[in-house]
Amino acid sequence: MNGLYLKARWIGNRWLILVNVALLSMLTLHSLQNPSGSNTTLLGNDGPKEAAAYYLLGGDAASFGPETKELVQLNKAFSPDVLSIAKGSTIAFPNKDSFTHNVYSPEGVEGFFDLGSAGTTDAGNSNLIQRAFPMEGVIKVSCAVHPIMKAHIFIVPSKYHTASKDGSYTFTDVPAGTYDLMVVTGSGKPEKMKSVTF
Ligand SMILES: [Cu+2]
Numbered sequence: 001m002n003g004l005y006l007k008a009r010w011i012g013n014r015w016l017i018l019v020n021v022a023l024l025s026m027l028t029l030h031s032l033q034n035p036s037g038s039n040t041t042l043l044g045n046d047g048p049k050e051a052a053a054y055y056l057l058g059g060d061a062a063s064f065g066p067e068t069k070e071l072v073q074l075n076k077a078f079s080p081d082v083l084s085i086a087k088g089s090t091i092a093f094p095n096k097d098s099f100t101h102n103v104y105s106p107e108g109v110e111g112f113f114d115l116g117s118a119g120t121t122d123a124g125n126s127n128l129i130q131r132a133f134p135m136e137g138v139i140k141v142s143c144a145v146h147p148i149m150k151a152h153i154f155i156v157p158s159k160y161h162t163a164s165k166d167g168s169y170t171f172t173d174v175p176a177g178t179y180d181l182m183v184v185t186g187s188g189k190p191e192k193m194k195s196v197t198f
Pocket residue numbers: 076100101102143144145146149
């Protein structure tokens with residue numbers, strides 16, 4: 001009786017493992033198809049488990065224009081704390097707290113910069129500073145008032161880009177074609193992860 005129960009439980013566990021493996025492999029590479037048969041979405045989670053940007057090279061990826069993104073200071077944190085932008089783009093740094101923050105970079109491709117200390121980023125004062133980033137690479141950002149506040153900005157040479165800290169990435173509405181999937185971490189050295197076809 002006991003042996004039969006254990007055997008049944010073992011078979012049950014084996015099914016659970018099989019189902020989990022199937023689910024995990026679906027999560028690793030899931031793609032949708034558009035009517036022409038090409039994939040328009042790429043979703044993966046096989047990147048490094050640290051702050052990183054993912055971008056595509058090939059096709060029309062290099063024909064990007066400047067974009068504007070926000071890096072908000074809220075609840076003593078930068079949000080998002082990993083951000084990717086196309087080279088030449090602008091980031092706005094609004095302070096949405098009711099107290100003073102500071103935005104500076106102790107290191108990165110642009111070296112040290114300080115976008116404003118006490119007062120400049122006051123929520124009640126001029127709470128929006130913007131800066132264009134014409135170069136490619138990674139910039140580590142912090143707040144001089146609250147050293148716990150940290151963010152990574154990745155400036156990449158592509159219009160198709162995303163960033164995360166858990167190794168995941170999603171690309172949507174990419175024109176059909178084969179691209180190099182690039183990854184860059186805090187080290188600032190881009191590497192090709194693999195070729196991907198949409
Ligand atoms: Cu702060």
